[in-house]
Each structure stands twice: as C-alpha cells, then as structure tokens.
Amino acid sequence: MSEHIPTYQLQAFASPEGAPVEVYFPDYAAPIKPKIPLDRPYRGDYYKISLCLRGKAELKANLETYTIGPNCLILATPDVIKEWQYITDDYETLSIFFTKDFITNNNAATGKLRFLVAPPTYVLQLSAAQAENIADSFRFLQQKYKTRSTERDNILKSILNSLLFEIGALYDDLQPAPLPASRTRSQQLAAAFRQLVQAHSATARSVRFYAAALCITPKYLSELVKDATGRTASEWIAEAVVLEAKALLQNPVLPIQQVAASLHFADQFAFSRFFKNSTGLSPTAYRQAS
Numbered sequence: 309m310s311e312h313i314p315t316y317q318l319q320a321f322a323s324p325e326g327a328p329v330e331v332y333f334p335d336y337a338a339p340i341k342p343k344i345p346l347d348r349p350y351r352g353d354y355y356k357i358s359l360c361l362r363g364k365a366e367l368k369a370n371l372e373t374y375t376i377g378p379n380c381l382i383l384a385t386p387d388v389i390k391e392w393q394y395i396t397d398d399y400e401t402l403s404i405f406f407t408k409d410f411i412t413n414n415n416a417a418t419g420k421l422r423f424l425v426a427p428p429t430y431v432l433q434l435s436a437a438q439a440e441n442i443a444d445s446f447r448f449l450q451q452k453y454k455t456r457s458t459e460r461d462n463i464l465k466s467i468l469n470s471l472l473f474e475i476g477a478l479y480d481d482l483q484p485a486p487l488p489a490s491r492t493r494s495q496q497l498a499a500a501f502r503q504l505v506q507a508h509s510a511t512a513r514s515v516r517f518y519a520a521a522l523c524i525t526p527k528y529l530s531e532l533v534k535d536a537t538g539r540t541a542s543e544w545i546a547e548a549v550v551l552e553a554k555a556l557l558q559n560p561v562l563p564i565q566q567v568a569a570s571l572h573f574a575d576q577f578a579f580s581r582f583f584k585n586s587t588g589l590s591p592t593a594y595r596q597a598s
Contacts, residue, residue, distance in 0.1 A: 363399030
C-alpha cells in the first residue's frame, strides 16, 4: 500500500481511457462510475465546484469537517486534502471539474479570484434565491456541455468564466476579505508563500526552499510573512507538515516509519519528536485517538 496521499487526475473521473480534458461536467446518472476511494484522504489536480440540490454529505477538507446540505456550494481546490466521510443515497449535486491550466491559460483575471486562490471556506451556505441562480447557470453550462459543436470548448470556457465570476461575487459578499482588494507586494508574496507551502510541504520544510522559489532572501520572507499573517514562515510550514502527517496517520495499516519516510524525515524518531512538539501527542497516541 502506498505511503503517500494519492493525487487523482481529472482524467480519472472524466475519461479514464481517453484523451486528457480541461473541463468536465459529470453525469451522475451514468451506469458506470469511476471506482475511486474518495472516503480516504486524497488530493486532485483539478478544481471542482458543486451545488448540493438535495441529500446530505460530510466532507473533510484539510481535516476540517463540513456538513453539506441543500443550497450548499462546495469548492474543492487542487492540493487540498479531501475525504468524504459519508454521502446519503439521495445526495444530488450539479458539479463542474476544470484544470489549473484552464484558469491560467484562458483568463488571467479569473485565476486571481480570491475564492479560487485562497478560499476562506470550502463549503458556502447559500440562500434559496442565490442557489437557484447558481443552479440556472450550472444547467445552462450542462446543456452546452452536451451540445455538439465545433466551438464547444470555447463556448464552455466562456460560460464557465461567467459562472466563476458569479460565484466569486457570492464569496466576497458572504465571506468578505479581511484585507483591501489592492494588496501590497509583501501581502502578495505572503499569499504566494502559503500556496507553495500547501503544494510542497510534504517534501520541503526549509524557509530557504520557499524563499528561493519566490526569488527573495529567507530573512525577507520570514519578515514579510510575520508582518502579513502574525505567524512565522516556519510555523506555517510546520502546520502544513502536521496536516499531511495527520492524514497519513489515518491509515491504520501504514507504519509510522513509512509516514516519516514519506515526509522526508531522517528517521521515525525525528518525525515523532516533530509531531509531538507540534501537537502534544506522539504519532501513536494521535492514531489511537482519531
């Protein structure tokens, strides 16, 4: 069994044996569905946005539990650790998958939307009227997705861009940003640092690594992150490593030694010291308590 948290490609859901896709609107009524264990911690290389129409579910996103019901908008971003705790038989959603490249290649402005870059929450409760408006946009997108056309991809991308801006406005209304829209260079670097940590913490724990990726000095990175967030760069890195470790420790058959190796610790004892210093529990105690 793999000692790593699996990362699923969008193609695994959309076209397991076909060509890669950038945008995918799933047909949940299809008789054959991909057999992917979403009830265990995993990541995806895609964005997924869903609107719950009925039923209930429970989602863990970065080990925070969200209860999902009708009119909930669910956002799954790349690199975030996800795990579906349960889904009722009558659970029904409208959903859209799309890749990172779609965001960056087709609309630079869309790629800067706050809810996609640094979501304040992964589940947003909408009013009935707000949910109805979003559902109409989803269904229009679904209709065009099923319509054959030589310009189908361009049509889909245009409609999806509109949907993303519509959802971005809801996030800004319901989860207002604590900082002004016009951020300083230091705030932009701090946000970029946190994104890098989310993506690379399993293999890189040094401030120097992230400073080099941002083309600044470790000292400057430490200062700007502390000023922008009130926490040190090392604290952010440690928190991300602990999150990764906790997700791996949820697999009861995975030896702690393998968890330590997958997180690039020198040995099990170094990992255990780090984990206990960060959480107050040894890895074994945490596993028994979870």
